[in-house]
Amino acid sequence: MKEKSGEKQITVNRLPALTWYWLGMNDVKMKSSAAPVSGEIRLSLPEEVTMEDAAGGQRTDPACGGENREDRVLFFGETAGKEDPGSKDGLGKLIEEAGIPTKRFSLKAGCRTADPLALTFRCAGSGLVLNDIQLNLEDGSSLTVLEDFLTAESAENMAGVRTSFRLGKGAVLRLIQIQKTGSRFSFVNELTGSAGPSARIELVQLFLGGGTTAQETRIDLDGARASFCAELGYQLRGEEKLNISYAVSHRGKKTECGINAAGVLRDRSEKLFAGTIDFKKGSSGASGHEKEDVLLIDEQVRNRTIPVILCSEEDVAGSHGATIGRLDEDVLFYLQSRGMDRESVYEMMAQAKLNAVIERIPVSGIQREARCLLGGSGTDAEGDREND
Amino acid sequence: MAEKTYVEDIDRSMYDFRFEEKDAWRIDAGLSPEIVEQISEEKNDPDWMRDFRLKSLEIYNSIPMKDWGPSIEGLDMEHIATYVRPNAKMADNWDAVPDDIKETFERLGIPEAERKSLAGVGAQYDSELVYHNVQDFAVKQGVVYTDIESALHGEYGEMIRDHFMKLVPPSDHKFAALHGAVWSGGSFVYVPDGVKLDIPLQSYFRLNAKGAGQFEHTLIILGKGSSLHFIEGCSAPKYNVANLHAGCVELFVGANASLRYSTIENWSKNMYNLNTKRALVEEGGRIEWVSGSFGSHVSYLYPMSVLHGRGARSEFTGVTFAGAGQNLDTGCKVVHAAPDTSSYVNTRSISKGGGISTFRSAVVVQEKAKNSRSSVSCESLMLDSESRSDTIPAMDIRTRQADIGHEAKIGRISDDAVFYLMSRGLPEDEARALIVSGFADNVGKELPLEYAVEMNNLIRLEMKGTVG
Numbered sequence: 001m002k003e004k005s006g007e008k009q010i011t012v013n014r015l016p017a018l019t020w021y022w023l024g025m026n027d028v029k030m031k032s033s034a035a036p037v038s039g040e041i042r043l044s045l046p047e048e049v050t051m052e053d054a055a056g057g058q059r060t061d062p063a064c065g066g067e068n069r070e071d072r073v074l075f076f077g078e079t080a081g082k083e084d085p086g087s088k089d090g091l092g093k094l095i096e097e098a099g100i101p102t103k104r105f106s107l108k109a110g111c112r113t114a115d116p117l118a119l120t121f122r123c124a125g126s127g128l129v130l131n132d133i134q135l136n137l138e139d140g141s142s143l144t145v146l147e148d149f150l151t152a153e154s155a156e157n158m159a160g161v162r163t164s165f166r167l168g169k170g171a172v173l174r175l176i177q178i179q180k181t182g183s184r185f186s187f188v189n190e191l192t193g194s195a196g197p198s199a200r201i202e203l204v205q206l207f208l209g210g211g212t213t214a215q216e217t218r219i220d221l222d223g224a225r226a227s228f229c230a231e232l233g234y235q236l237r238g239e240e241k242l243n244i245s246y247a248v249s250h251r252g253k254k255t256e257c258g259i260n261a262a263g264v265l266r267d268r269s270e271k272l273f274a275g276t277i278d279f280k281k282g283s284s285g286a287s288g289h290e291k292e293d294v295l296l297i298d299e300q301v302r303n304r305t306i307p308v309i310l311c312s313e314e315d316v317a318g319s320h321g322a323t324i325g326r327l328d329e330d331v332l333f334y335l336q337s338r339g340m341d342r343e344s345v346y347e348m349m350a351q352a353k354l355n356a357v358i359e360r361i362p363v364s365g366i367q368r369e370a371r372c373l374l375g376g377s378g379t380d381a382e383g384d385r386e387n388d
Numbered sequence: 389m390a391e392k393t394y395v396e397d398i399d400r401s402m403y404d405f406r407f408e409e410k411d412a413w414r415i416d417a418g419l420s421p422e423i424v425e426q427i428s429e430e431k432n433d434p435d436w437m438r439d440f441r442l443k444s445l446e447i448y449n450s451i452p453m454k455d456w457g458p459s460i461e462g463l464d465m466e467h468i469a470t471y472v473r474p475n476a477k478m479a480d481n482w483d484a485v486p487d488d489i490k491e492t493f494e495r496l497g498i499p500e501a502e503r504k505s506l507a508g509v510g511a512q513y514d515s516e517l518v519y520h521n522v523q524d525f526a527v528k529q530g531v532v533y534t535d536i537e538s539a540l541h542g543e544y545g546e547m548i549r550d551h552f553m554k555l556v557p558p559s560d561h562k563f564a565a566l567h568g569a570v571w572s573g574g575s576f577v578y579v580p581d582g583v584k585l586d587i588p589l590q591s592y593f594r595l596n597a598k599g600a601g602q603f604e605h606t607l608i609i610l611g612k613g614s615s616l617h618f619i620e621g622c623s624a625p626k627y628n629v630a631n632l633h634a635g636c637v638e639l640f641v642g643a644n645a646s647l648r649y650s651t652i653e654n655w656s657k658n659m660y661n662l663n664t665k666r667a668l669v670e671e672g673g674r675i676e677w678v679s680g681s682f683g684s685h686v687s688y689l690y691p692m693s694v695l696h697g698r699g700a701r702s703e704f705t706g707v708t709f710a711g712a713g714q715n716l717d718t719g720c721k722v723v724h725a726a727p728d729t730s731s732y733v734n735t736r737s738i739s740k741g742g743g744i745s746t747f748r749s750a751v752v753v754q755e756k757a758k759n760s761r762s763s764v765s766c767e768s769l770m771l772d773s774e775s776r777s778d779t780i781p782a783m784d785i786r787t788r789q790a791d792i793g794h795e796a797k798i799g800r801i802s803d804d805a806v807f808y809l810m811s812r813g814l815p816e817d818e819a820r821a822l823i824v825s826g827f828a829d830n831v832g833k834e835l836p837l838e839y840a841v842e843m844n845n846l847i848r849l850e851m852k853g854t855v856g
Binding site: 023 | 772784
């Protein structure tokens with residue numbers, strides 16, 4: 001983290017394998033001159049989930065084995081020999097130096113909740129608003145978590161939320177993140193986690209607006225047969241900029257990951273998607289697949305994509321694919337032959353891409369909220385909810 | 389459990405022979421303005437070229453070493469002689485070439501290939517061309533194929549000055565600057581408007597000297613509506629110290645012209661191959677890169693196509709085979725800078741015996757490149773878990789009126805395919821070699837027959853010793 005006359009600069013979304021600098025894809029710099037403050041959260045807590053506040057910068061959970069690192073499942077970056085690329089000069093460093101307290105949510109072994117843990121972050125404000133969330137799911141537990149990052153359109157500060165998790169053997173985490181923030185608002189959303197044997201992470205990320213956003217996801221599939229699947233949908237307008245980074249490390253045998261991203265760019269918006277699947281030595285039998293489908297609506301948009309596969313293991317299967325640009329001519333022809341004009345077809349297909357991601361949200365109430373936000377009626381309403 | 393495959397290192401006896409540096413003159417190792425001036429003196433450069441070299445050296449010293457890609461820590465410029473002049477004048481018949489040098493090229497099959505299937509040949513030994521010849525029928529059509537130094541002082545001097553390192557400026561990257569400072573040798577080709585040369589030209593670069601660098605410059609200018617197939621080959625004997633190749637290829641493809649540029653790169657495994665290749669393609673023109681990378685200790689090689697005119701096209705077909713001790717970072721770059729342009733990239737990478745293969749690409753579609761299309765496909769094959777294979781493809785699309793597709797796959801040889809071939813009577817090592825040859829067939833079928841045979845021989849040699 002660089003600091004210059006009160007201005008803090010952090011580096012996020014660092015590509016695990018660097019490439020030509022002139023492409024501007026190796027990392028993202030985010031700056032703020034405001035003083036860091038701890039953000040407030042409105043939450044809905046299922047009774048099975050316990051919550052505790054840890055002192056600023058405390059990453060160790062005494063309940064899980066204290067300082068004895070051999071005896072506990074570790075959070076991302078804590079494992080011996082593993083380097084957390086985000087900690088050096090990223091959001092984590094900023095949170096730790098500012099002493100932002102950690103909210104830790106835990107679920108006991110075998111416990112499965114029907115109600116989601118819902119966290120609505122109060123991101124707007126005059127300072128650099130920071131939050132640190134930890135999710136600890138013990139063996140065999142299952143939890144759905146909703147994280148809402150919403151502000152009124154008028155918000156123009158910067159905020160950062162770090163969510164880290166660890167999943168015990170067979171645990172299942174369904175995480176839904178929805179962002180709709182102001183067009184002059186800057187946001188860093190960092191998600192890191194590690195999964196034990198047969199653990200599963202199901203992630204749905206929906207980006208419906210925001211000035212400048214860096215979304216960084218780093219997942220370690222440590223245990224055998226651990227899996228990660230992500231559905232990402234985004235819609236950008238105006239001069240919004242979205243930088244997305246996924247880095248999934250396959251360490252356990254027969255681990256699986258699937259990343260599907262679909263989005264729509266309008267006006268003069270810009271998006272960078274960097275997805276990395278990293279097959280580490282020893283991950284035999286693993287498979288990883290990523291796919292991106294981007295619809296470019298207006299003439300001055302800019303879309304950048306860099307899907308990376310790193311492979312140190314022979315017995316794996318990896319693939320990535322991307323389609324960028326216009327609608328398929330056959331689809332266009334078919335729908336036009338049914339009486340729709342070209343613009344209407346594009347609008348319908350743009351909505352369809354986002355709706356397809358919303359369909360993957362496992363809780364109907366959250367689906368409704370997402371649809372409401374997508375329809376445009378939610379932003380200020382949620383912002384008002386947040387500000388009331 | 390699937391049986392593991394052990395793969396021997398390549399038998400390089402075909403390439404791995406060398407002669408003593410007899411009567412050759414080599415410049416002091418290292419890099420300084422004095423050394424650059426000395427090279428300039430040796431080459432009898434015009435003033436502008438001497439100034440250009442010195443300016444390039446300044447740029448070289450001002451650019452930091454890159455921090456991505458394979459390590460080049462083993463390359464110490466203080467121990468590299470940037471100019472080695474063989475004791476031979478350039479000749480246009482093989483009988484006039486000194487015996488040891490002539491034998492070198494005979495063993496590499498160059499004179500035979502010239503007799504059978506080439507319209508012209510240039511042969512470079514260390515820092516200088518020792519042989520250059522072009523067939524009469526090509527000369528009669530106005531085709532110019534000569535060494536670049538002679539051309540600098542002849543009627544094409546101004547043309548060279550107008551094009552030399554304009555496409556790859558010394559400021560492009562550190563080793564482009566190095567090339568600008570110490571370049572020597574290489575070829576100049578000019579094909580006039582409307583001339584279509586049906587038979588290829590070939591340049592072959594042989595680096596015999598130990599601890600030396602080769603910095604040849606290839607400049608090809610195709611007039612409107614012309615066509616050419618240019619073949620480039622390179623090899624070197626193996627030494628226990630680092631050698632360096634930092635050549636530069638600049639290709640200017642005129643309107644509606646067509647150029648195929650084929651390379652079979654087989655440097656020895658002590659070579660740092662930091663080569664730069666770039667093509668500028670005008671309206672309706674076409675560049676086809678066919679690239680086989682088999683040699684070198686470390687390679688950075690990404691031929692770039694700048695599609696500058698409406699309807700310009702590029703195709704890149706490549707195969708990279710990284711074996712023990714090799715870290716080959718290869719791929720391509722395409723810039724769509726005009727409407728209706730199209731690019732097609734199709735590559736295969738193979739890693740074995742601890743080798744590292746990286747496919748790296750960039751496709752940039754500028755705002756003005758309406759109705760452009762690009763398709764990138766890369767496949768990687770891992771032959772064991774000691775090796776490594778990465779793909780790092782980047783796309784930067786700045787117009788909605790583009791169709792861009794990308795796909796990549798990584799995996800191993802299918803056990804089912806091996807089993808099928810073995811059930812038909814093939815031993816396992818032959819079955820695997822056959823599958824790998826088929827995997828690399830995208831390049832083989834784009835090469836003239838003789839070169840496709842050479843490439844398949846290389847793959848067979850790489851796969852020799854494979855046991856279940």
